[in-house]
Amino acid sequence: MNGQYASLLIALPLISAFFVPLIKGLGKKAVKYYLVAITALQTGIAAWVFQQVYTSGEPIIVMAGGWKPPVGINLYIGHFAALFVLIVAAVSFMMAVFSIRAVEVEPIDKYAMLFLLLMLGATGMIATGDLFNLFVFMEITSITAYALTAYNKTGEAAEASMKYIILGGIGSSFFLIGVALIYGATGTLNMAHLAQLAGAIDPTVAQVGLALIVFGLAVEAELFPLNAWAPDAYQAAPHPITAMFSAFVVKAGLYAMARLLYIMQAAESWSSVLKMLVIMATLTVFVAEFAALRQRNVKRMIAYSSIAQIGLIALAFALGTQAGVDAGVFHMVNHAIVKALLFLAIGHVAVTLGGTSLEHFEGLGKRMPLTAFAITVGAVAAVGIPLFNVFWSKLRILLATLGAGYTWAAALVLIASVVEAVYYFRLIHTMWFAGEGGRIGEGVAVSVILLVLVALVIVIGVYPDYAWSIAQKAGSDIFNVAQYVKNVPLMGVGA
Amino acid sequence: MISVYYFGAITLILIGLYAVLVKKNLLKILIGLSIMETGVNLLLVSVGYVAGKSAPILSEGIGPAQAVDPIPQALVLTAIVIGVATTAMALSVAIILHEKYGTLNVEEIRRLRG
Secondary structure, rough: EEEHHHHHHHHHHHHHHHHHHHHHHHOHHHHHHHHHHHHHHHHHHHHHHHHHHHHOOOOEEEHHHOOOOOOOOOOEHHHHHHHHHHHHHHHHHHHHHHHHHOOOOOHHHHHHHHHHHHHHHHHHHEEEEEEEHHHHHHHHHHHHHHHHHHHOOOHHHHHHHHHHHHHHHHHHHHHHHHHHHHHHHHHOHHHHHHHHHHHOOHHHHHHHHHHHHHHHHHHHHHHHHHHHHOOOOHHHOOOHHHHHHHHHHHHHHHHHHHHHHHHHHOOOHHHHHHHHHHHHHHHHHHHHHHHHHOOOEEEHHHHHHHHHHHHHHHHHHOOHHHHHHHHHHHHHHHHHHHHHHHHHHHHHHHHHOOOOEEEHOOOOHHHHHHHHHHHHHHHHHHHHHOOHHHHHHHHHHHHHHHHHHOOOHHHHHHHHHHHHHHHHHHHHHHHOOOOOOOOOOHHHHHHHHHHHHHHHHHHHOHHHHHHHHHHHHHHHHHOOOOHHHHOOOOOOOOO | OOOOHHHHHHHHHHHHHHHHHHHOOOHHHHHHHHHHHHHHHHHHHHOOOOOOOOOOOOOOOOOOOOHHHHHHHHHHHHHHHHHHHHHHHHHHHHHHHHHHHHHOOOOOOOOOOO
């Protein structure tokens, strides 16, 4: 089949979001099942794209309107994008199933629309090959994220959303200034064309532009000075949305950051921006892990843990070596699985028992054994115990960090991992060895999803080689810019 | 010498940033955000300005050679709409905040902590 059909990845959620008000006439249940059907279809398309890209080894380039880049906008679905589009779609599907039980606040039609647009925005951010198009998709993602954070209509939700809006507004303004500077210096917005011209930019302009772009994306990607919104938003948002934030919205921001960094690697002042990012990422890991230690609300605790893991990924991307980028991609995949599992299970507990403070988790092992088991696997995996998936990616990130010569960063990250173990084992202890209670029904659909995710965690943990080979291919998609430029059929304009 | 447009745009951005960082009233912060967005848009448009050229509309006597760079104008058009959408979203959240907390002082809106 023609690769141009991959544009359905963008078109399908957009069109189906517009049809939600029509479906609403059929009743509230219909909207929820419609959401499940569309996300299932999206997963199917994403799986087809994934299979196409990984069997042929060639990226799919979608050209908007038949204009060749850099005149038209192109989507670049290489190894990385194919992998993450699949993850975005699969996580969305799972959360759509979870939403049937978890979301009871009216109005459901707006929820469904925003849900689809959030999926659209993340997919677009990952697939696009154009700088300004990236900005537009980033804004689609963040505006839907603002709205979904405030969806519960409590004071806390509005407060969290407001913090997010203000920081996100500053971030997107900075991003746009960076785009203006880089456009002013090169006269192009296409990433492949930009990579060709990057070497010739005035180093100061490149440095300031790139730093502003990294700074702007750091709001979406939750890096240290700009992540104050994240734990609030995670705590106050509806439970399925929290899982989506952690599993792919942040990843999209991180990926965009990594892609732009490596596109510009020919610029002279490149390494100073990388050094800034290493410091930001290490501080993110360190601060977030210590903040998680003193949380009494479990959802907020996992939110801080999620931020710390993101810092680890950013550290891997900022090393500027092939090994680091591969390890970062591997950790992105593993973290998406583990955090989807954890937030799903914790959301499930909150929906069933009515809260996420630590007291609600007492005796969970006796009341909801399957969910407690899923949380335990997720927690043990997140700490990085051997035979679970995160162990392999954390190990690779540490090795890559040492390989790049940042011993202090590796040491700080290791210390933070010890702290992480402390609060996760406290949670496990509370679930299994404290409190009493009778069994509560756990719901078939959510249990099946939890078991699938647990199986993924353990299978990747025991047989990491296949997942690692995929991560390596996806990593070289980001790192190997020469190949990226060669893959995009640039028209002979300008330089 | 720095062009007056660049200077003005950067000044607007800094004024907006100042308002966001210093003001305590939520609405003033949102005004600051809007000013900042305006500054960014002005910067984008001035990047595409070519001295002595006219608007990029093909009509009698004006060919492609006499036009300023049209791309930043398309970018700004998009960015303005996005800015308005963000502002509308923020204002509706501000209304909910005022309903639930009875104040718009950002120092008193502090239920989530830790």
